[in-house]
Amino acid sequence: MDTKKEIYDFFAKYVYDKTGILYKETDYYRLDSRLNTIRSTYEFEDDQQLLSFIKKPFSLTDEEFILNLFTNNETFFMRDLKPFKALAKSLIPEIKKLYPTDPTLSIWSCACSTGQEVYSIYMSLDSFQNIVRPQSINMEATDLSTSALAKAKSGVYTPLDVQRGLPAPFLVKYFTQHKDEKDNISWAVNPELKRWPKYSTFNLLKDIYPTNKHHIIFCRNVLIYQDQDNKRKVLENIHKALKPGGFLVFGAGESMIGMNLPFKQVEFNKAFFYQKE
Numbered sequence: 039m040d041t042k043k044e045i046y047d048f049f050a051k052y053v054y055d056k057t058g059i060l061y062k063e064t065d066y067y068r069l070d071s072r073l074n075t076i077r078s079t080y081e082f083e084d085d086q087q088l089l090s091f092i093k094k095p096f097s098l099t100d101e102e103f104i105l106n107l108f109t110n111n112e113t114f115f116m117r118d119l120k121p122f123k124a125l126a127k128s129l130i131p132e133i134k135k136l137y138p139t140d141p142t143l144s145i146w147s148c149a150c151s152t153g154q155e156v157y158s159i160y161m162s163l164d165s166f167q168n169i170v171r172p173q174s175i176n177m178e179a180t181d182l183s184t185s186a187l188a189k190a191k192s193g194v195y196t197p198l199d200v201q202r203g204l205p206a207p208f209l210v211k212y213f214t215q216h217k218d219e220k221d222n223i224s225w226a227v228n229p230e231l232k233r234w235p236k237y238s239t240f241n242l243l244k245d246i247y248p249t250n251k252h253h254i255i256f257c258r259n260v261l262i263y264q265d266q267d268n269k270r271k272v273l274e275n276i277h278k279a280l281k282p283g284g285f286l287v288f289g290a291g292e293s294m295i296g297m298n299l300p301f302k303q304v305e306f307n308k309a310f311f312y313q314k315e
């Protein structure tokens with residue numbers, strides 16, 4: 039087999055087995071820049087060296103590096119906007135009706151990437167509606183990528199990050215600008231946002247889900263990279279992790295059409311959600 043194809047096939051299979059992320063042969067060009075990063079990081083002089091590297095078992099550090107590299111962490115603040123407004127205006131009041139005596143509500147962002155989704159949830163709850171203060175929510179945020187989680191935990195964003203989706207009044211209210219000695223600007227979320235979520239790693243395909251725990255789960259723009267069997271497996275587990283009547287928030291354009299799972303589609307404030315039946 040030609041060396042290049044052997045390398046592509048190896049990484050496509052490795053990443054699929056570890057994460058469920060699919061790189062089909064027609065998508066192999068999307069591996070190129072990642073493979074170049076591996077070549078330069080490990081200072082391989084040619085593909086024979088890369089080939090001998092992949093023929094030996096990876097150390098835990100290698101594995102973490104590779105999985106961080108092959109996940110796509112694209113995200114931005116207030117992505118799709120409508121679900122965030124609907125969360126504050128409708129989902130939380132609906133949940134309060136179903137669970138009037140629950141002292142805290144529990145929200146899980148299960149593929150939170152670099153944290154923009156999580157801080158957007160805080161800002162929405164704090165700004166669009168006041169029936170539940172973010173402080174009275176148990177916010178759990180997980181991802182497979184440790185590098186994405188490190189950025190989420192730091193709560194520090196570049197000027198480009200904050201230009202993507204974040205309304206200017208939110209930037210002023212919830213962030214503080216910093217300048218380093220070289221005059222590089224960054225924006226840090228304020229301490230009350232930074233300490234709000236509990237971050238941890240969680241692999242949607244390998245780890246054990248809680249039962250009947252969360253009132254709302256955000257699972258956005260992650261299952262689009264999975265095949266139908268793995269998507270079903272994750273959704274069955276999310277169903278288990280939600281409380282009865284709890285809501286699943288998908289990305290715009292994602293759906294469960296044809297999957298016949300025990301969720302019903304509901305609409306609030308022009309946004310669609312799935313409710314556990």
Ligand SMILES: C[S@@+](CC[C@H](N)C(=O)[O-])C[C@H]1O[C@@H](n2cnc3c(N)ncnc32)[C@H](O)[C@@H]1O
Pocket residue numbers: 056057058059109110111112113114117148149150151152155180181182183186240241242243257258259260289
């Ligand atoms: C495209 S980002 C979406 C981020 C955010 N939910 C949004 O919609 O803006 C997808 C995230 O899913 C994570 N991911 C991919 N496969 C995963 C898996 N098997 N378990 C947990 N997280 C995974 C990636 O690391 C990445 O951060």
